[in-house]
Amino acid sequence: xxxxxxxxxxxxxxxxxxxxxxxxxxxKANGMTAxxxxxxxxxPPCVSVALxxxxxxxxxxxxxxxxTVCVPSEKHLQAADYFGLASGRDEDKFAAADLTPVRxxxxxxxxxxxxxxxxxxxxxxxxxxxxxxxxxxxxxxxKCDEQTLTDNGEHPDLAKVRPVLYAPGSRRYFGVGELLGTxxxxxxxxxxxxx
Amino acid sequence: xxxxxxxxxxxxxxxxxxxxxxxxxxxKANGMTAxxxxxxxxxPPCVSVALxxxxxxxxxxxxxxxxTVCVPSEKHLQAADYFGLASGRDEDKFAAADLTPVRxxxxxxxxxxxxxxxxxxxxxxxxxxxxxxxxxxxxxxxKCDEQTLTDNGEHPDLAKVRPVLYAPGSRRYFGVGELLGTxxxxxxxxxxxxx
Numbered sequence: 001x002x003x004x005x006x007x008x009x010x011x012x013x014x015x016x017x018x019x020x021x022x023x024x025x026x027x028k029a030n031g032m033t034a035x036x037x038x039x040x041x042x043x044p045p046c047v048s049v050a051l052x053x054x055x056x057x058x059x060x061x062x063x064x065x066x067x068t069v070c071v072p073s074e075k076h077l078q079a080a081d082y083f084g085l086a087s088g089r090d091e092d093k094f095a096a097a098d099l100t101p102v103r104x105x106x107x108x109x110x111x112x113x114x115x116x117x118x119x120x121x122x123x124x125x126x127x128x129x130x131x132x133x134x135x136x137x138x139x140x141x142x143k144c145d146e147q148t149l150t151d152n153g154e155h156p157d158l159a160k161v162r163p164v165l166y167a168p169g170s171r172r173y174f175g176v177g178e179l180l181g182t183x184x185x186x187x188x189x190x191x192x193x194x195x
Numbered sequence: 196x197x198x199x200x201x202x203x204x205x206x207x208x209x210x211x212x213x214x215x216x217x218x219x220x221x222x223k224a225n226g227m228t229a230x231x232x233x234x235x236x237x238x239p240p241c242v243s244v245a246l247x248x249x250x251x252x253x254x255x256x257x258x259x260x261x262x263t264v265c266v267p268s269e270k271h272l273q274a275a276d277y278f279g280l281a282s283g284r285d286e287d288k289f290a291a292a293d294l295t296p297v298r299x300x301x302x303x304x305x306x307x308x309x310x311x312x313x314x315x316x317x318x319x320x321x322x323x324x325x326x327x328x329x330x331x332x333x334x335x336x337x338k339c340d341e342q343t344l345t346d347n348g349e350h351p352d353l354a355k356v357r358p359v360l361y362a363p364g365s366r367r368y369f370g371v372g373e374l375l376g377t378x379x380x381x382x383x384x385x386x387x388x389x390x
Contacts, residue, residue: 003313003338004348010240011337011351012314013266013358014211014371015233038210038233039363040245041324045205048243048329050235071208077375082382096385118198119207127322129236129331134243136324142206143198153199155364156206163208164375165360168234169350171379175372176209180272180359183366187277190291 010036010168017164017173019083020049021068021101021110021118022060029094029101029110031070032057033084035166036132045139047119050132056088061123061135066107069137071117073148073162074175080164081173106140116148116161205231205363212359212368214278215244216263216296216305216313217255224289224296224305226265227252228279230361231327240334242314245327251283256318256330261302264332266312268343268357269370275359276368301335311343311356 015035022030036050047069051058061067072080079097086093094101094112101110104120111118121137146153148160158176165174180186210230217225231245242264246253256262267275274292281288289296289307296305299315306313316332341348343355353371360369375381 002341004341004344006337006339006350008240008334009337010234010237010242010334011312011339012211012213012232012234012242012264013312013351013353013356014209014360016207016209018207036234036236037207038243039205039207039231040243040322040329041231041327042205043326045203046324046327047205047207048233048235069207074375078382078385080382081376081378081380082385085379085382086386117206117208125322125324127235127320127331129241129320131238132236132241134235134331136322136329139203139205142201142204144201144206146197146199149199150365155201156208156362157365158208158360158362158367158369161208165209165353165371166378167351167353170345170352172353172377173375173381174353175375176360177370177372180269180368180370181276183276183361183368184280185276186368187273187275187280190273190277191281
């Protein structure tokens, strides 16, 4: 296979589409779309999101030392994109998107009631990487709509949550497809038997 | 909607399925499956992956100050899962999976020839988060199979790369679904017109 060099770009696939929930200095709920982020530790459970200091949500995270990671479903695509286009400096994004901010009882930040999944995080580390600052949040709880849980009620079901995928570069959104297999099982046949 | 509290867990959806490529002390190519990671800066372009110090790849990244992020396609699911089950301490995972390590010309790490997409990274920051250490790599180049590029040849096409999604908690793998829309466009109708 012939590979083309695309240069030093952030073309890691897939990227998530998350809305970071915060309260501003006046106590107004705000949300910001983030595709730069990911889980970064199992114990304590942590998730990271990267923001530019110019973002309105930046000061909110620094001041409240808290944020939520809210996972929109594909039916929330318009709102999820809008949360990345507008600024909480200028408008009430929750009102414009007709969404409901719910005050977390654990951290000083709101999550989106209508989105199926939310992680409530307290700020644990701040890493200045470059244009973006990485905020590492300790996940204090995860809230998931009952209807989007797996049949045993224990976990979010990816096929029911239906999060949105983002493709950097082409700037396109995609949905979730077919179940492909089970982790720690699909590759077992390749584990070499010890003699 | 009624939300269930699932506790402090790493249930951020979706997680990527990446194979981190490294050379060990003896120069043997190794790969390790990572679902904890994400882009973390646009300038310089950076991607992060989280590893436990017990992982064989951990010392390799520290010593060579380099790694690759290789994106398997869904047809590589068995190999992608296997790279998370076995350890390079015990076996040659590239050989077992019948995959080819290609030496990067930019960093001291190999990428997987058969996978459609690879990011070549030099270690920029190391963040001790907890059980996992976050390695932040500056992306020096991105290599993409010609056949998986968008029609204009400029970007990886998510629908052609067909990366695997991981659902933490339920531990299931999913494929990529339908094109849903275009970023910075889908939400435009919600941007409030200024008077």
